[in-house]
Amino acid sequence: MTTTSSELCYLTISQAASLLRERQLSPVELTEAFLRRIAAVDGQLRAFVTLLPERAMEQARRTESEIQSGHYRGPLHGIPIGLKDLYDTSGILTTAMSRVTPDRIPDQDATTVAKLDQAGTILLGKLAMHEFALGGADPTSLFPPARNPWDLERIPGGSSSGSGAAVAAGLCMGALGSDTGGSIRGPASFCSIVGFKTTYGRVSNYGVVPLSWSQDHCGPMTWTVEDTALILQGIAGHDPKDPTTADVPVPDYSQSLVDDIKGMKIGVPRRYFFQSGPDVEPETLAAIEEALKVMTSLGAEVHDVEIPHIEYARPANQVIMMGEAFAFHEHNLKTRREDYGEMVRDRFLLGGLTTMGDYVQAQRVRQLIKYEMDQVLQEVDVMVTPTSPKPAPMLEGYSGASTLLGPSFTGPFNISGLPAISVPGGFTSGRLPIGLQIVGRPFDEPTVLRIAYTYQQASRWFEQRPPV
Numbered sequence: 001m002t003t004t005s006s007e008l009c010y011l012t013i014s015q016a017a018s019l020l021r022e023r024q025l026s027p028v029e030l031t032e033a034f035l036r037r038i039a040a041v042d043g044q045l046r047a048f049v050t051l052l053p054e055r056a057m058e059q060a061r062r063t064e065s066e067i068q069s070g071h072y073r074g075p076l077h078g079i080p081i082g083l084k085d086l087y088d089t090s091g092i093l094t095t096a097m098s099r100v101t102p103d104r105i106p107d108q109d110a111t112t113v114a115k116l117d118q119a120g121t122i123l124l125g126k127l128a129m130h131e132f133a134l135g136g137a138d139p140t141s142l143f144p145p146a147r148n149p150w151d152l153e154r155i156p157g158g159s160s161s162g163s164g165a166a167v168a169a170g171l172c173m174g175a176l177g178s179d180t181g182g183s184i185r186g187p188a189s190f191c192s193i194v195g196f197k198t199t200y201g202r203v204s205n206y207g208v209v210p211l212s213w214s215q216d217h218c219g220p221m222t223w224t225v226e227d228t229a230l231i232l233q234g235i236a237g238h239d240p241k242d243p244t245t246a247d248v249p250v251p252d253y254s255q256s257l258v259d260d261i262k263g264m265k266i267g268v269p270r271r272y273f274f275q276s277g278p279d280v281e282p283e284t285l286a287a288i289e290e291a292l293k294v295m296t297s298l299g300a301e302v303h304d305v306e307i308p309h310i311e312y313a314r315p316a317n318q319v320i321m322m323g324e325a326f327a328f329h330e331h332n333l334k335t336r337r338e339d340y341g342e343m344v345r346d347r348f349l350l351g352g353l354t355t356m357g358d359y360v361q362a363q364r365v366r367q368l369i370k371y372e373m374d375q376v377l378q379e380v381d382v383m384v385t386p387t388s389p390k391p392a393p394m395l396e397g398y399s400g401a402s403t404l405l406g407p408s409f410t411g412p413f414n415i416s417g418l419p420a421i422s423v424p425g426g427f428t429s430g431r432l433p434i435g436l437q438i439v440g441r442p443f444d445e446p447t448v449l450r451i452a453y454t455y456q457q458a459s460r461w462f463e464q465r466p467p468v
Helices: 005-009 013-021 027-045 053-068 111-119 161-168 185-191 225-235 282-297 310-335 342-352 356-377 400-404 445-459
Strands: 048-051 080-084 122-127 174-179 194-197 217-222 265-268 301-304 382-386 420-427 433-439
Touching: 005 027, 013 027, 013 225, 027 048, 027 053, 027 080, 027 122, 027 161, 048 161, 053 122, 080 161, 111 174, 111 225, 122 161, 161 174, 161 185, 161 217, 174 194, 174 225, 185 194, 185 420, 185 433, 194 225, 194 445, 217 225, 225 420, 225 445, 265 282, 282 301, 282 382, 282 420, 282 433, 282 445, 310 342, 310 356, 356 382, 382 445, 420 445, 433 445
Parallel strands: 080 122, 080 174, 265 301, 265 382
Antiparallel strands: 048 122, 174 217, 194 217, 194 420, 382 433, 420 433
């Protein structure tokens, strides 16, 4: 196959998989193209914190030999990916982007990493993140913060910042992120890619540095809904090493990619998510309203719905997150506090001020909101909201504490554990991406993927690439 490196790097996983399967594209050629692109542009983005060129090329050569000899493993075989730097990788530096663990090298892979390796993916390297998945774009953490390929003066979102930037800029074909209050969906929204936080318990957290045990979710970040379905297929399922995973069947997610939503019921919780004000960008709301019109034109029924206590979801999410994070980091905060970056240290210490009473009340709120969302989802198939109130903020002057202020459009679905995907939903007048969030019933990822895929095919926002 004769093509340029940039063209190869802009293939989707499904496109590349077809070429690799038919031996029209070499895994070696594909991997070399991505390594060249990383060398050319990652100096601007800082998406990678650990690059593995020799290992990647060794994997590519082995993969090529397997495919040539007829041992094709499936649609992820030969696909170059990246991993957020809190996924344990055997023999490979895993820092969580912190001076607390700058030299940590695990002796085994996270379950998701092992599954992707078994599927034949090629690991290009480890990706930047906010320190310990919370700190923000903090220059005092271990590595410089990643930048947004749509505007280098802005953040790519967090905490899966490098994952969002790398996928958007064509530095890898897909990545894994983690999401405790929006850390997959936020970067997906800010970088105009797809990010899927599945149902709590659908994907193993084993071997992933925790932030909040009861709210952490692992999931894929890709260019398209089809590619997200492919990676999810590879990582979903019960894991005996992680007792929080659910022992429920994993469907064939490719069967969800049906371009048809006629008769499907979409709930819109307007009171919380659609009120324009100082914390919500009007252009964001206008874009999502336009997306709802598109869905209506495709035959879906749009209904306003009400989640009575939704405004309490944000503080409950934060109290649970901070309390559980402090429990994990308490020893190091007491013995080596100075090794933490300023942003994350302040937030972890705030968790130390959380009382048992605060934590219990937050859990009570959690159960109430889960019940209310369940009631809504008995009447509609999914809920649709903006992913983020505003587009990506500027890097200069960014404060991690700013995420404690104003509404969160993603955190409510961490405390409920519901599957929630962010897909490209348009752009502001300044060409900044806007994300559309689709939320479904527990373990009903197929319906979420179906609606996301149908909207993607109608809107075609995924065809637009950032200037970097």
